[in-house]
Amino acid sequence: MKPKIFIDGEHGTTGLQIRALLADRGDLEIISVPAERRKETAARAEFLNKADVAILCLPDDAARESVSLIENGTTRVIDASTAHRVAEGWTYGFPEMDKAQMLAIKTAKRVANPGCWPQGPIATLRPLVAAGLIPADFPITINGISGYSGGGRQMIEDYEAQGENAPEFLPYGLMLRHKHVPELRAYAKLAHDPIMQPAVGNFAQGMITVVPLQLGALPKVPTGAELHAAIADHYAGLNGGVVEVAPLVDFERSADIQPEIYNGTNKMKLYVSANDARAQALLIAVYDNLGKGASGAAVQNLDLMLGLGR
């Protein structure tokens, strides 16, 4: 029998993309609540309990409600919202974090899909902390830019209504309470909250994260080559090519380091650039906020949970 997959919130930005990614999957049975009943609790409860895997593409409160509606002890869940990313009993759905994480996702009943912003910084920082090149208590700042689809349907409508008048570059998170800080701290293995300083641009999709490092503050200053080697070693043979590590940067700029380059894919590319004489480095990640950042990651986790991915 084909596994039954229910996407709760299938008409939203992430839900629609997951539907599209699963459209040709003859190995799965997609079950859907009739559109006019999609917000009825009873209808959602029925489908949540009928599913082998429920993928929640909902605001946080609705995602919590969906989980509470599952009574059968068998439905497995992938939650795309922020509700459960550092919650007990949930497995963080970033398979490339380490080998153990990939195995944990395969058998997990509850998987919390990562936020789009945390994935890039975790991908670069975690191997450096694990290798002891960056101490856990090192002060970390995360900069970056995301397409406006990161803000879901409301932000998409706002940007598209403004057209050319929409801001090209809009820094946000200015009150320093971005919702991704807890998962960033937990899974990058940091002792303190990083500063999260995002921006949104006047393009639909795609993102870049940048972590600048003032290495001169460290008692033992790692070189750019050492940082690069630790990150490259971590991903070598780990992930079937989802995360790629570029050679140590030797250019001022590149047309490859722009946010939209991996749109429509589940790929993430990591770059390390450094000036050893100045003891400074940048850790850069380029990916699609709706791909590896949301729907691509959800489908990758679904495949792992169903034993269809490596």
Ligand SMILES: NC(=O)C1=CN([C@@H]2O[C@H](COP(=O)(O)OP(=O)(O)OC[C@H]3O[C@@H](n4cnc5c(N)ncnc54)[C@H](OP(=O)(O)O)[C@@H]3O)[C@@H](O)[C@H]2O)C=CC1
């Ligand atoms: N966009 C992105 O880049 C990313 C988003 N996420 C997360 O994924 C989740 C979904 O986000 P996104 O797709 O962007 O959001 P959207 O606003 O585009 O979609 C949310 C969907 O949920 C539906 N919905 C809202 N409340 C309920 C309810 N009580 N019962 C049933 N359906 C409901 C909405 O229906 P209606 O429109 O009819 O109100 C809509 O279809 C969020 O938690 C978000 O944080 C995660 C990573 C990246």
Ligand SMILES: CC(=O)N[C@@H](CCC(=O)OP(=O)(O)O)C(=O)O
């Ligand atoms: C551009 C934009 O607004 N992006 C969203 C994050 C998108 C994302 O990762 O979603 P989650 O809500 O699932 O964490 C933000 O920064 O809040």
